[in-house]
Amino acid sequence: xxxxxxxxxxxxxxxxxxxxxxxxxxxxxxxxxxxxxxxxxxxxxxxxxxxxxxxxxxxxxxxxxxxxxxxxxxxxxxxxxxxxxxxxxxxxxxxxxxxxxxxxxxxxxxxxxxxxxxxxxxxxxxxxxxxxxxxxxxxxxxxxxxxxxxxxxxxxxxxxxxxxxxxxxxxxxxxxxxxxxxxxxxxxxxxxxxxxxxxxxxxxxxxxxxxxxxxxxxxxxxxxxxxxxxxxxxxxxxxxxxxxxxxxxxxxxxxxxxxxxxxxxxxxxxxxxxxxxxxxxxxxxxxxxxxxxxxxxxxxxxxxxxxxxxxxxxxxxxxxxxxxxxxxxxxxxxxxxxxxxxxxxxxxxxxxxxxxxxxxxxxxxxxxxxxxxxxxxxxxxxxxxxxxxxxxxxxxxxxxxxxxxxxxxxxxxxxxxxxxxxxxxxxxxxxxxxxxxxxxxxxxxxxxxxxxxxxxxxxxxxxxxxxxxxxxxxxxxxxxxxxxxxxxxxxxxxxxxxxxxxxxxxxxxxxxxxxxxxxxxxxxxxxxxx
Numbered sequence: 389x390x391x392x393x394x395x396x397x398x399x400x401x402x403x404x405x406x407x408x409x410x411x412x413x414x415x416x417x418x419x420x421x422x423x424x425x426x427x428x429x430x431x432x433x434x435x436x437x438x439x440x441x442x443x444x445x446x447x448x449x450x451x452x453x454x455x456x457x458x459x460x461x462x463x464x465x466x467x468x469x470x471x472x473x474x475x476x477x478x479x480x481x482x483x484x485x486x487x488x489x490x491x492x493x494x495x496x497x498x499x500x501x502x503x504x505x506x507x508x509x510x511x512x513x514x515x516x517x518x519x520x521x522x523x524x525x526x527x528x529x530x531x532x533x534x535x536x537x538x539x540x541x542x543x544x545x546x547x548x549x550x551x552x553x554x555x556x557x558x559x560x561x562x563x564x565x566x567x568x569x570x571x572x573x574x575x576x577x578x579x580x581x582x583x584x585x586x587x588x589x590x591x592x593x594x595x596x597x598x599x600x601x602x603x604x605x606x607x608x609x610x611x612x613x614x615x616x617x618x619x620x621x622x623x624x625x626x627x628x629x630x631x632x633x634x635x636x637x638x639x640x641x642x643x644x645x646x647x648x649x650x651x652x653x654x655x656x657x658x659x660x661x662x663x664x665x666x667x668x669x670x671x672x673x674x675x676x677x678x679x680x681x682x683x684x685x686x687x688x689x690x691x692x693x694x695x696x697x698x699x700x701x702x703x704x705x706x707x708x709x710x711x712x713x714x715x716x717x718x719x720x721x722x723x724x725x726x727x728x729x730x731x732x733x734x735x736x737x738x739x740x741x742x743x744x745x746x747x748x749x750x751x752x753x754x755x756x757x758x759x760x761x762x763x764x765x766x767x768x769x770x771x772x773x774x775x776x777x778x779x780x781x782x783x784x785x786x787x788x789x790x791x792x793x794x795x796x797x798x799x800x801x802x803x804x805x806x807x808x809x810x811x812x813x814x815x816x817x818x819x820x821x822x823x824x825x826x827x828x829x830x831x832x833x834x835x836x837x838x839x840x841x842x843x844x845x846x847x848x849x850x851x852x853x854x855x856x857x858x859x860x861x862x863x864x865x866x867x868x869x870x871x872x873x874x875x876x877x878x879x880x881x882x883x884x885x886x887x888x889x890x891x892x893x894x895x896x897x898x899x900x901x902x903x904x905x906x907x908x909x910x911x912x913x914x915x916x917x918x
Contacts, residue, residue, distance in 0.1 A: 390469050392730060395723050398441075402468070403719045404705045405441035406726055407685070409473060409662070411694045414450025414458055414484055422449045426667060426694070436698060437465040443726060444471030444529070446694065452486035452525050456741045459526025469730060471575070471691075473529035477549055479514065480521040481892075486742070487521045488750045490514050491890035492836070493534060494869070495761035496561050497552030498889070504560070506760070511551070511561040513753055515568025517746075522574055524744030528733045529575040531625065533562040535612040536585035541870035544844040545590040546580075547837025548868055548889055555608055559615035566619045573734045578616035579625035580664055581651060582640060583609025591628040591670035592839045595639055598631045605633070614655060622729055623660035624651060626689065628670025638687065641671055642680065647688035660729050662691040672696065678704035685714060690722035751894070758898050763872060764886040767906040771830070771861055771884075774808030779828040780858065781809035784816050784847060786835050793834070799896035800832055800864075807904055816845045829858040830903070834891050836867030848874050855879075864899045866891040 398406070410428060413421040418429045427448070428436065436442045445462055447455060459472050476482055481489030496514075500507035515533075522530055537558050538550035551561035562578070569576050580591075582605065589596040600609075613624065626641040634650065635643040641663050651657050663684050666672075671680050681692055681701035685708075695701040708714040738744070781804040785791045794800065794813065801811045809830055814822045816835060831854065833847050848871060854860065862884040865872050872887045879885055886902060888895040 392727050393468065395720055395727065398723070400706060400709065400716070401702070402441040403716075403723055404702050406443035406468065406723050407690065407692055407705070407719070408442045408695060408698060408701060409444035409446055409471065409691055409693050410436050410442050410698055411446050411448065411665075412458075414447040414455040416450070416454045416458060420450070433462075434465055437462060437470070438467070440698070440702065441466075441468060442470075442698070443468075443691065444473060446473040446475070446531070447527070448474070448483055450484060452480065452484045452521075452741055452745075455484050455527070456525040463526070469733070471529045471726075471730065472527050473531055474522070474527050475531045476518060476522065476527070477532040477534055479518050480525070480527070484525065487525070487745060488517055488747070488754065489892050490518075490754055491757045491761065491888070491895065492548040493551040493561065493565075494538070494548040495757050495889035497550075497557045498761040498869075499757065500552065500557050500561060502760070508560055508564045510753065510757055511564035512568040515565035516571050517568075517750055517753070519569040519572040519574045520739070520744050523572055523738045524741040527574070529577070529623075530569060531577045531579065533565040533576070533578060533616070534580070535559075535562045535578040535616050536580055536583055537608055537612060538585040539608065540586045540588060542588040542844055543585060544588065544837050545592065545839055546584050546587075547844070549837065550585055555611040558612040562612055563615050563619040566616060566621055570620065572738065573732060575622040575660075575729055575732065577623040577625050577662060578613055578621045580627035580629075581613055581624045582627065582629075582631065582634070582646060583613070584627045584629060585609065587629070588843075590839065591664070591668055593669045595670045595674060596629050598629050600631075601633050605631070610655075617655060617657050621659065622732065623662050623691075624657060625662050625664055625693075628664055628668055638683070639671065639674060641689070642674070642683040642687050644687045652688055658725075660691060660725050661689045663689050663693050665694040666692055667694050667696040677701065681705060682708045682714065685718065685722070690725050754894060755898075758888060758890060758895055762886070762888050762898070763869070764902070765876060765880040765884060767884045767886075767902055770904045770906055771807065773904070774828065777827070779809045779830075779861070780825055781805065781811045782824070782829050782831045782854070782858070783811060783813045784831065784833045784835075784850070785813065786816055786838070786845065788813060788815055790838070791834060793891045793893070793896075795893075798893050799900050803897070803900035803904070804830055816847060816850065824854065824857050826858055829854075829860050830862045830864070831860055832864045832866070833871075834866045835871070836891065844868065847871055848878065851875065852878070862886070862903055864903075866895060866899070
């Protein structure tokens with residue numbers, strides 16, 4: 389990263405701009421943007437970077453090759469070096485094709501309960517590989533790890549993104565991830581402070597309430613963040629939550645009690661405080677976007693992530709300075725912390741893309757996580773192949789449009805099809821709209837907590853109804869683990885039931901292959917049998 393100018397040499401507009409991180413697509417062409425309503429086009433992005441001096445950009449979508457070119461373009465536009473961030477909690481491949489995609493963090497918690505040393509080592513390797521691959525394509529700020537304790541099975545947005553269900557699991561694995569990242573000059577972010585694990589509401593949609601008393605927060609929610617701070621995490625991301633025991637008036641993102649008094653003073657965190665995305669319903673329904681921007685800075689935030697109206701946020705902050713509501717010194721305090729973070733991003737020589745992608749070595753680690761975290765009952769006999777009369781491969785998803793892990797020739801489709809099971813894809817919430825053939829059927833369920841999900845749908849009732857219409861031969865579940873014990877209890881007495889935390893192709897291949905080649909499945913000795 390290049391040299392930073394003296395803070396006192398910056399104009400007011402430059403100071404304000406440095407507090408803002410805008411969203412863009414990783415795609416090079418505007419027409420390829422996945423979410424054009426949230427992602428700036430090239431001309432707008434160039435204006436924000438060159439003329440408005442925004443402090444950073446968060447990228448989503450596109451291939452790693454595209455992102456490696458786009459990040460260089462962004463830094464070339466900028467007079468002040470940029471923070472370039474990405475939500476890559478499951479490795480760079482989670483967002484950008486052509487890099488490594490790991491199973492969700494909760495898979496490591498499954499391993500931790502059997503072999504702590506192995507799980508911690510894998511979490512550290514995951515962090516190290518994510519950092520190396522991030523830097524190779526120009527990303528210098530990893531918005532991970534998730535330090536929420538997911539102790540609410542109905543959580544629709546954190547769920548398997550968390551490193552576990554207890555403070556001990558989350559702290560041990562999250563700090564291991566941080567240690568791995570720290571082997572490279574790239575920033576980390578512990579999220580979502582002070583803890584988003586015990587909610588049944590998605591803050592992308594509305595404002596959840598955490599009703600617990602301080603004693604409970606100090607026992608469950610806060611310890612992982614304290615451990616992350618002790619491990620040297622570079623930034624902490626706020627949660628859009630109401631926590632009345634801490635602040636009855638403001639959500640955490642806008643609360644001086646939570647960000648200044650608790651995080652900075654009591655927990656002694658002196659790094660960057662970044663808001664969660666300010667276009668989320670948890671704050672847009674609380675106050676107008678311009679007011680939210682000012683309130684977040686008053687609360688103690690240093691960086692405003694994805695304000696829905698960038699021009700409006702800048703104007704509101706400028707007006708607050710002019711009126712005396714915010715002071716110039718307050719802005720400079722945040723910019724000083726931003727400078728300290730940017731100065732960690734040295735120009736250390738690193739491998740560029742694609743040389744940094746050690747695919748064979750990384751795939752071994754990913755496979756190890758899959759094997760040691762999977763669950764299944766004993767599969768004694770392979771399923772028969774049906775050639776004369778085709779059978780049915782019923783694939784159930786939360787949303788067909790959002791199921792980018794399903795491609796025409798992905799393993800979840802191709803492997804069963806090679807054995808005569810023809811695919812039929814239905815949505816969990818609309819299954820009654822489909823006519824199901826009364827034939828031999830394997831069922832594959834893909835459901836996990838995701839932003840904008842609203843409520844996590846329970847598939848067991850649907851499976852019971854399906855079982856009355858078709859002859860279910862096997863059930864494969866990918867994603868959230870919370871429904872699987874009930875599925876096993878209901879069906880495992882007479883059919884194979886298999887589970888994996890991940891949903892991508894390698895997980896599909898791993899589970900589907902076991903249905904027809906159980907003796908050849910590369911299972912570890914410690915894999916849990918139910």
